[in-house]
Amino acid sequence: MIDFIQGRVAYHTPECVVVEAGGVGYRLHCSNPFQWEEGEAVRIFTHQVVREDAHTLYGFSDGSVRDCFRLLLEVSGIGPKVALAITGAGSPAALVEAVEREDLRFLTQLPGIGKKTAQRLILELKDKLKKVGWVQTLPTGGPAAAVTPGRSASSEVIEALTALGYNEDEASLAVDEARRGFGEKEPSLDDWIRRALQISMKR
Structure with a gap:
């Protein structure tokens, strides 16, 4: 089993990134091949799927x-x-x-x-x-945890999203967009986090 491939990005296709390592070009199927730039030194974690008609490598940044x-x-x-x-x-x-x-x-x-x-x-x-x-x-209480007294609800939602792996800028943008989507309605913390997560996943 190939655990990871370390080399330089040779080129991309819409579905794959090709990494040159040791004179061999490895085609890795990725959800976002363009997250790596051509010529960039990379270490990409892999999973190999073996079938009768093909051996396919899937690549992941983490x-x-x-x-x-x-x-x-x-x-x-x-x-x-x-x-x-x-x-x-x-x-x-x-x-x-x-x-x-x-x-x-x-x-x-x-x-x-x-x-x-x-x-x-x-x-x-x-x-x-x-x-x-x-x-x-996971953070204690999960995303639906109650708002801490003295802190804004938006801060709590941003913190929940960053705890789930999003960076602060991504979380802030998603939280703002989610809040606008509720209009005049005052959302619960749980609803706000759900909506912000859905927005983040579509970006």
Whole structure:
């Protein structure tokens, strides 16, 4: 099993990045190949899928995203293309949180996931996530935690998103856009975070 490839980016295609390492060009299927620039020195984590008609390498910027991809492949009905789309749509922590809370509404916003597949995700992954320790890495109280007295709700939402893997700029933009979408209605902290997460995953 190839765990990672370290080399320089040779070129991109819309679906792949080609990394030259040791005189060999490795084609890695990625959710966003253009996150790496041509000529850039990279270390890309990989997962290899072997079938009768092809050997395919999938590439990830972070080992935790690759591990999430592997867990998704264990769910019946989810193949590499859908798993890649899901991991490219948001952070592993956001997915773990949604599974832990059995949030069907959130899960069905993911690419290629309908209600039945979302139910299978919850059923088949919930115990596995606990066994590998991913649930314990989430912030205490999860995204729906109550607002701390003396702090603004928007700060709490931004903090929740950054805890789930988004940087502060991404979180701030998503929080502002989500707030505008509620109009005159005063959203609950839980609704605000859900909406901000959905916006972040579509960017």
